[in-house]
Amino acid sequence: MEKRWVISQEAPAETVEQLAEQLKVSTTLTSILCQRGVCTYDEAKHFFRPSLQDLHDPFLMKDMDRAVDRLNEALHRNEKILVYGDYDVDGTTSVALMYGFLRNYTSNIDFYIPDRYKEGYGVSQQGMDWAAEQKVTLIISLDCGIKSADKVAYAASLGIDFIICDHHLPDDDVPQAVAVLDPKRVDCPYPYKELSGCGVGFKLLQAFCMQNDIDQSEALKFLDLLVVSIAADIVPITGENRILAYQGLQHLNGPQAMRPGLDALKDLADLKGEMDITSIVFGFAPRINAAGRMGDAKNSVRMLLAQTKEEAHRMAGIINESNKERRSKDTNITKEALQMIQEDDFLKSANSTVLFNENWHKGVIGIVASRCIEHYYRPTIILTQSNGMASGSARSVHGFNVHNAIESCSDLLEQFGGHMYAAGLTLPVANVQAFRERFEQVVAETITPEQKIPQISIDAPLQLRQITRNFYNIIRQMEPFGPGNMRPVFVSEGVMDAGNAKIVGDTHLKLRLTQDGFTYIDAIGFGLADHFDAISSGRPFDVCYTIEENIYRGIINLQLHLKDIRTK
Incomplete structure (x- = not known):
């Protein structure tokens, strides 16, 4: 799927250079800080040393x-x-x-x-x-x-x-x-x-x-x-x-000692080493959520409140079973939803996706909507039948207000609510087809060509030779990463494959990059195997990526996690 690369606007050079001198770091790093509202030495001190003393009354x-x-x-x-x-x-x-x-x-x-x-x-x-x-x-x-x-x-x-x-x-x-x-x-x-x-x-x-x-x-x-x-x-x-x-x-x-419930959850999710925001989002959150999606959310609370290891593991086991059921339904329903799109010429070329199946599980339809967007990047609504009505979840794409689009169809709905990127709605089953047509019309009239292409936000251009252990250590100090402070994404132009490229796991690309003929660094691109022939041709190409550590046989090296590749 084609992606738009959008490089962040540079902060004023004078501010960037002054902060670089005060912090004794590169202007690349202070430019990223300034983009995040950290433009003075005092702001940087509070940013890098988050203190409970700075909490508001x-x-x-x-x-x-x-x-x-x-x-x-x-x-x-x-x-x-x-x-x-x-x-x-x-x-x-x-x-x-x-x-x-x-x-x-x-x-x-x-x-x-x-x-x-x-x-x-x-x-x-x-x-x-x-x-x-x-x-x-x-x-x-x-x-x-x-x-x-x-x-x-x-x-x-x-x-x-x-x-x-x-x-x-x-x-x-x-x-x-x-x-x-x-x-x-x-x-x-x-x-x-x-x-x-x-x-x-x-x-x-x-x-x-x-x-x-x-x-x-x-x-x-x-x-x-x-x-x-x-x-x-x-x-x-x-x-x-x-x-x-x-x-x-x-x-x-x-x-x-970690709270017994979270410790049990960490074991079940097979999470190793220190926890960070990512491990919480992908390890803890789906399991805690699954209790409410598939069964009784009180089980999540009981697990979190457990005071003994035995009780915590018992409740975590119940929650983990709910998560397995959630994953099974998520996978099967996503497969059915994608097949519905692929077999319908109108849906394949539409500006939106609205699907209804009365037998789909209500607890996973929001997840399915997000999965569909990974394949067909456009505003998506997945509906199922609940209490005699069509009930659904909507997910959107960058920059498009799905809540406003749904509101334009409010005369066909029983109720709706949400925000720009996610919403819920209920309507009579008899209105589903009319809603699908109206929603498609609204989206077609309001979505822009740019909003139909996934966007990768890039913080700064970077030469491979700038990627040092010290550079990476300063990036690590910018954690925790998340909305408003995402892990920095860089772009390097004119890189080449050093001859080590190979496809792993059918869809992933593992390679070693070189730039200017002397700097070498390993890289991994999940789902980027389609670029293998182009990068193996010997021609230069551009990459955007985050920097991470890779541990192999006890040896720690820096590695690029590729977001996308552009061939010349």
């Missing part, structure tokens, strides 16, 4: 004082407290964080995760009825609640108060809760707006400790759960999130 968040006061009151009166969260990774880590902390101060506490299929996303009436039956008088909702004004009002009618900890964009109608903690509220002065749901919950713990003269270390014990939420929820790893993610990784990889 939690009481800057609107309603935080009210939240702490109501929580204190509930604890003093021994009221029944319910910790309520979403069924994804952010929601389940949030519940484990809040419940795990508060159970040290009360035994009159429980947690609740709604059933993905029977109750759907967010605060449910069924959940409120259950809470009333359990004599709950205070609910702390995490990663949900900001769009549940009606359910919060219903809970109030049952004598239940709410503290909402959320990070999603609120509607105009903010719930009438005792406290609504959400940095994205337009009236919230909190300086950092991109916290995860678990991050908002953590700020409540911080504030509670401050108000009650409890050592902050009691809240910091949960940084391991917080970094899992930050990585899995794809929030920007900038500002306060960078500090929390960095310190959370230090906690995960520190000398103290």
